Amino acid sequence: xxxxxxxxxxxxxxxxMTDPTPTAxxxxxxxxxxxxxxxxxxxxxxxxxxxxxLSAAWGDPTITLKCGVDRPPSLGAASECFEVNGxxxxxxxxxxxxxxxxxxRPVYVQVGVPPDYAPEATALVDVAAxxxxxxxxxxxx
Numbered sequence: 001x002x003x004x005x006x007x008x009x010x011x012x013x014x015x016x017m018t019d020p021t022p023t024a025x026x027x028x029x030x031x032x033x034x035x036x037x038x039x040x041x042x043x044x045x046x047x048x049x050x051x052x053x054l055s056a057a058w059g060d061p062t063i064t065l066k067c068g069v070d071r072p073p074s075l076g077a078a079s080e081c082f083e084v085n086g087x088x089x090x091x092x093x094x095x096x097x098x099x100x101x102x103x104x105r106p107v108y109v110q111v112g113v114p115p116d117y118a119p120e121a122t123a124l125v126d127v128a129a130x131x132x133x134x135x136x137x138x139x140x141x
Contacts (some may be wrong), residue, residue, distance in 0.1 A: 022068030030067035064087035081140035085128035
């Protein structure tokens with residue numbers, strides 16, 4: 001749930017998010033992704049995130065990204081995969097927008113986009129280059 005993933009700290013631009021707690025190997029693969037994230041997503045400026053080691057945010061309402069999340073329980077062999085700029089994604093409509101989770105990479109990256117930014121999948125164009133820092137094991141078919 002996008003709405004429950006983010007708590008704005010008062011009127012400040014700081015966003016409080018719980019970072020994923022992946023293995024050291026996954027955390028290491030997330031480091032170049034986090035370093036390559038853009039300053040803007042859908043023309044929305046990046047916000048300060050606490051703790052922000054494996055999470056990032058842009059805009060208000062907040063677009064979120066987390067690297068090293070668990071595989072979504074609803075992601076299965078028959079799940080639809082769509083590709084944006086060379087990155088495969090699994091989409092789930094949730095209360096408060098959409099959650100997009102990478103498919104075909106050894107590390108799951110998740111992007112939460114509120115409905116204010118419809119079509120929500122457009123946000124994935126802006127983060128694709130950073131996500132590609134994790135080499136694909138397979139592509140969408």
